Amino acid sequence: MSSCDTCVVRNRAICSGLDDAELVSLNNMGRRRNVTAGEPLIWEDDDSLLVANVIEGVLKLTTSTEDGREQIVGVAYPSDFIGRPFGQTSSASVVALTDARVCVFSRNDFDRFAREHPELEHKLLERTLAELDRTRSWMMLLGRKNASEKIATFLLEMSERLADSTCTAATGPAKRFSLPFSRQQVADLLGLTIETVSRQFTKLKNDGVVELPSRREVEIVNRGALLALAG
Amino acid sequence: MSSCDTCVVRNRAICSGLDDAELVSLNNMGRRRNVTAGEPLIWEDDDSLLVANVIEGVLKLTTSTEDGREQIVGVAYPSDFIGRPFGQTSSASVVALTDARVCVFSRNDFDRFAREHPELEHKLLERTLAELDRTRSWMMLLGRKNASEKIATFLLEMSERLADSTCTAATGPAKRFSLPFSRQQVADLLGLTIETVSRQFTKLKNDGVVELPSRREVEIVNRGALLALAG
C-alpha cells in the first residue's frame, strides 16, 4: 500500500487527478519528512534540489537582505506546493512555523515526472496562478496600506486560511484561531516592526475589536469593524 | 500566411515550441490588437474574458483600493503573457503604458486550447513561476526597503528589463534608457508618493549617480553606487 492512500491532502494537493499507477510511481519518488517548528527545509539562493507538498503544518517563505532584514513572501498550508520546479535556484527560504509533515521529491525527479504528466502540470499551473493572485494582493497591502489596515487585513486573512485548513466542511471564516506566527513574524509578513504590530494588537483589543486570550490566540469580536479597517 | 509567421516575439512567447498546425489553429483563435498609451485592456475584478501575449510596448498590472490608492503589481513587456487563464475573475487591471500591440484570445478558447497542448501549458507554467519569483522579490522591496533603496533597485531593474526588450543580443544592462513610467507610476510601483520619488531622483542626480536629460530619460553614470544603494 502506498502512503498516498492515507494522505490527508490526497484530494486537494496537486496529486489529485492522478490514476493509481501514476500515484504509485510518484509515491516511489517521494518520501515523507517531518520538520520541526523553526527548522528550515529550503534555503534562499541555493540550488533548487527539492520540492514538496505540505501535508500538515504551516511553513513560511522568506527573502532576506544582506543586513538581515526579512520579508515573509508566502505562507504554505496543508495541500500547498513548495519549492521551485523547472528552475536552477529557489528565490525564497522555506522554514517551518509549526511542526510540519511534508512529502518531498527531488526536483529533478519531479520535473521529469511532471513533464510526462500534463494533468499534474495543469494542477501545478492552477495553483501557481492562484498563488500569484494572492501575492499581488499582498503587494497592495505592503505598498499602500498603513499599519492598522495591514493588521486588520492580516487577521481577516488568518481567520479564513486557518478555517480552511482545520475544517473539512466550508464553515466560513474562523471566529477564534491560534496564530502560527510570533509577533516578529507578523511584522516580517506585513513589512512592519514588532513594536508597531504589538501596539496595533493592543489598540484592537482596547477598542473591543478582538480578544487576545494568550500570545497566539485571537478571537474576532467585531468582524465588521475589522472589515472596515482593512480598507 | 498566418500573422504568427511575422511575429517578433514568436520565439520568445509561450507560442514557441508549437508546430505549424498548432500555430495555425492558435492563430485562428486570436487577433492582433493595438492599444494606445493609457488605454485599459483588462479591468480588475471583472470576469476574466481575455488573455493575451504582448508583442510590442509595455503595460502595467495594477490593483486599487476603494479610496483610489493604486499599486502596480506587475509590468508586462514584449513576449510576456497577460490575463488570468483558468480563473473566473482577474485580480488586476491591465493598462498600456506605451502604445502597444498585443495578440488577444478569448479566455475560454485559450483555456481549451491550452488544456489540449501540454507544451503550451508548460511554457505558461515556467513563465508564471518566473513571474512569481520576480513578484516575491518585489515584496521584499515594498516591505523592507527605504525610499533610496527602492529607487536604486528600480533603476537597476529598468536598465536590465529595457535592455532585454530593445536588443536582440545579450548586451547586458542598458546604460541609458527611456522610462515607460511617469513619476506617479514610479511611485505606484514602489509604494511611495510622487514627491518622494522626485526628491530621490534629484538626489541621485546631485550625487552624480545618474543623469536625467529629460523627464523620461535616464543615464546611469555610476552603476556601482546604484548597486550599493539598492542593498
Added chain:
DNA sequence: TTGCATTTTTGACATCGGTCAACGTCGGGG
C-alpha cells in the same frame, strides 16, 4: 514552585516619508 530566557509590551524620542501648497518646466495645439 521557582528561576530564567525569551517574547511581548510600553514609553520616550527621532526620523523618514507623507501632506499641502507654491512654483517651475515641458510639450502639444492653436
Added chain:
DNA sequence: CCCCGACGTTGACCGATGTCAAAAATGCAA
C-alpha cells in the same frame, strides 16, 4: 510662436512608524 494644461520639483511642516531602552509577561525546565 505662444499659451495652456499636465507633469514634475521644491519647500515647510507634520505625523506615522521606526528606534532604543526598560519593564512586564510568558512559559519552560530544573
